[in-house]
Amino acid sequence: MTLVKDIVALLEDFAPLSLQESYDNAGLVCGNPEAEVASILLTVDVTEAVIDEAIAEGHNLIISHHPLVFQGIKKLLPDNEVNRCLIKAIRHDLNIYSAHTNLDSVLQGVSSRMADKLGLINQSILQPSGRLFSLTFYTPENEAEKVRAAVLDCGAGHIGNYSHCSFNSRGNGTFQALDGARPFVGEIGKIHTEPEIKTEITVPEYLLNRCVRTLKAVHPYEEPVWNVVCLDNTNPVTGLGIIGELPAPVESRRFLQHVKDTFHCDIIRHTPLCKPEIKRVAVCGGAGASLTKVAIARKADLYITGDYKYHDFFNADNKLIIADIGHYESEQYTKEIFYELVTKKIPNFVVRFSKVVTNPVSYL
Ligand SMILES: [Zn+2]
Incomplete structure (x- = not known):
């Protein structure tokens, strides 16, 4: 018998909650640690469609990257999506767990998975902390x-x-x-x-x-x-972002196309291709504009993250190329980390990827 608390323990063994940022709300946000887990559904975000999918398919534990609840809830009325998700989850005895900035802050976490997808070697934490x-x-x-x-x-x-x-x-x-x-x-x-x-x-x-x-x-x-x-x-093995190298330099435009294909992006917003070729690459899942200067200091040729604002692009300052691939796109492979953590420890346990694309952003 596998209990919710058993799954929580193995996730937090890998990404301890104490590594989360102060604004975050990672952890078990809804459910019962003592409940038996029937099966697990993995997603980046918890939406009503994901909740419905879990109920329809009999998964009673949802593991997401983004926490469903960030702020205090004073009224539990069905007048917004977060509350509707919670009401439905409680009615159907669902458990919802999230590993967010704590998963961003471990060496084999969110950004490392991005780096792996791009084939980066010699990976280390971009901005060590802790x-x-x-x-x-x-x-x-x-x-x-x-x-x-x-x-x-x-x-x-x-x-x-x-x-x-x-x-x-x-x-x-x-x-x-x-x-x-x-x-x-x-x-x-x-x-x-x-x-x-x-x-x-x-x-x-x-x-x-x-x-x-x-x-x-x-x-x-x-x-x-x-x-x-x-x-x-x-501590060199905790902190945000990853920096690594390509086995051999790749022409800049060609590499950006590779990034676009790898992360299935409709568009990539990028600064001028001031580097003819790319060797050192920094990555950070989610909104990583605040690490631009660190990426420059670590001599990255290219910095890949999401959620850049217009003025933040100027911080590239012709010292590196910034590529904004989109928030969801940068974190879509996070679900694989959950899958591997659970199935490695508990083989044969039913763990499914949600079929819902939760990315709220579309491009015309
Ligand atoms: Zn995110």
């Missing part, structure tokens, strides 16, 4: 491996293409158990010296609570000693 911490703890020698492994298995100690990174040194811990204590080693009222291992592990902010919780749960001491230090290093 703090890193150093977690230090002390464990009796015989228990050190078990405790270290449990913390590392939370995803801590991941550096570039290396996982399970830690530093371990030997030393002696001392303590005196007082009345009421239940010491793992030593006696009440006597100072005890215990050979211990000091372990240091780098932890991204979004994993810190989980790591400390795990450490306390598996550590044999009644009062494990641990400390956390905030580092100046930025």
Whole structure:
């Protein structure tokens, strides 16, 4: 039996909610975490047509990229589409989950999927953000491996293409158990010296609570000693956008045509082709105009995103080419990420792509 909370856990393992922007409302917005999931419907947006499709086909969990609800709702009347969706969803026991800016902010998220579609190699986060911490703890020698492994298995100690990174040194811990204590080693009222291992592990902010919780749960001491230090290093694997390279330079107009074909765009709005050929490409799913300067600083030849305003195009400043491919078009493949996450963990589970094209923009 697969519950809604099981699917939520595997999605948030990949894209933790703590990575979402402050204005966002990602997560389970409607439903019951304890409900059993019959099957899943994937979509970019939740619309009435998508809700109807889920009901007709018996899918009771909808996973979307854009949250259905962004702002507080004071009246639940059927006078707008969001409310009508919610009313219908509640009546039919539907669960609605969204992974939005948290999915934008992980290395294999929305923008990485765009980059994969274009064949970009050497991908890295365009604008890294998110703090890193150093977690230090002390464990009796015989228990050190078990405790270290449990913390590392939370995803801590991941550096570039290396996982399970830690530093371990030997030393002696001392303590005196007082009345009421239940010491793992030593006696009440006597100072005890215990050979211990000091372990240091780098932890991204979004994993810190989980790591400390795990450490306390598996550590044999009644009062494990641990400390956390905030580092100046930025976490290179969380943040917005992706920058990567083409295996070989491609003539600019030809590459833009390739982008148009790849994302099935009716049009691409772009700035002058100031670069004769394209090698370095920055991408950001959704509305990414705010990262133009970052793309220039990272020496991109082309920056692909959506939702550019007229004046924002001037920021290209003949230093790179901006290509606005449309908001929906840039995020349409996000559904594939959900599909892979669920079916990899739970093979044979019924997961379907919505047949509704939710893009509200058409071109004449
Ligand atoms: Zn979006």
